[in-house]
Amino acid sequence: xxxxxxxxxxxxxxxxSSLAQVDAEALAVRQxxxxxxxxxxxxxxALVRGAFEKIVTxxxxxxxxxxxxxxxxxSSIQNFLATIASPHPEIWSEPIWDLKINLDGHFAxxxxxYAFFVGNKFSHCGIDAFELFKGADGKWRIFHLxxxxxxxxxxxxxxxxxxxx
Numbered sequence: 001x002x003x004x005x006x007x008x009x010x011x012x013x014x015x016x017s018s019l020a021q022v023d024a025e026a027l028a029v030r031q032x033x034x035x036x037x038x039x040x041x042x043x044x045x046a047l048v049r050g051a052f053e054k055i056v057t058x059x060x061x062x063x064x065x066x067x068x069x070x071x072x073x074x075s076s077i078q079n080f081l082a083t084i085a086s087p088h089p090e091i092w093s094e095p096i097w098d099l100k101i102n103l104d105g106h107f108a109x110x111x112x113x114y115a116f117f118v119g120n121k122f123s124h125c126g127i128d129a130f131e132l133f134k135g136a137d138g139k140w141r142i143f144h145l146x147x148x149x150x151x152x153x154x155x156x157x158x159x160x161x162x163x164x165x
Contacts, residue, residue: 026101029108029132029140040092045085053143062149090119095160106134115156120164125154
């Protein structure tokens with residue numbers, strides 16, 4: 001009985017330390033995602049650039065004016081960075097929620113709902129999907145970002161919409 005009790009205690013300690021490691025790694029994965037949105041909010045393209053790998057792909061899935069689904073690929077992150085760096089009178093905010101992170105070694109995927117606001121005005125919502133790589137320096141960086149965009153059918157939590165009233 002004593003051996004069984006010690007086995008249970010040992011298993012719980014191992015399980016809890018494993019969860020702590022996963023939680024710490026998930027926080028590390030979230031860091032460049034938060035950095036991206038902080039940079040967008042500040043209009044700081046250098047801060048945004050630091051969240052990404054050197055080679056990045058960007059894709060958006062949306063509907064064209066006729067309502068047909070399309071996928072738009074950015075050929076370079078430079079256009080994205082130039083847009084962020086361009087002066088704009090209102091703050092761009094992209095709060096996310098329901099973030100889910102999957103990890104396997106030096107690869108991570110993160111998926112979150114988002115809403116995009118220009119100043120206090122709602123623009124669009126959708127899903128952000130990130131693929132990240134953990135380099136030899138131990139830092140996670142985004143190497144692919146895909147998103148969906150729509151203006152209708154958005155279920156934005158009240159704690160987010162209340163921030164923009």
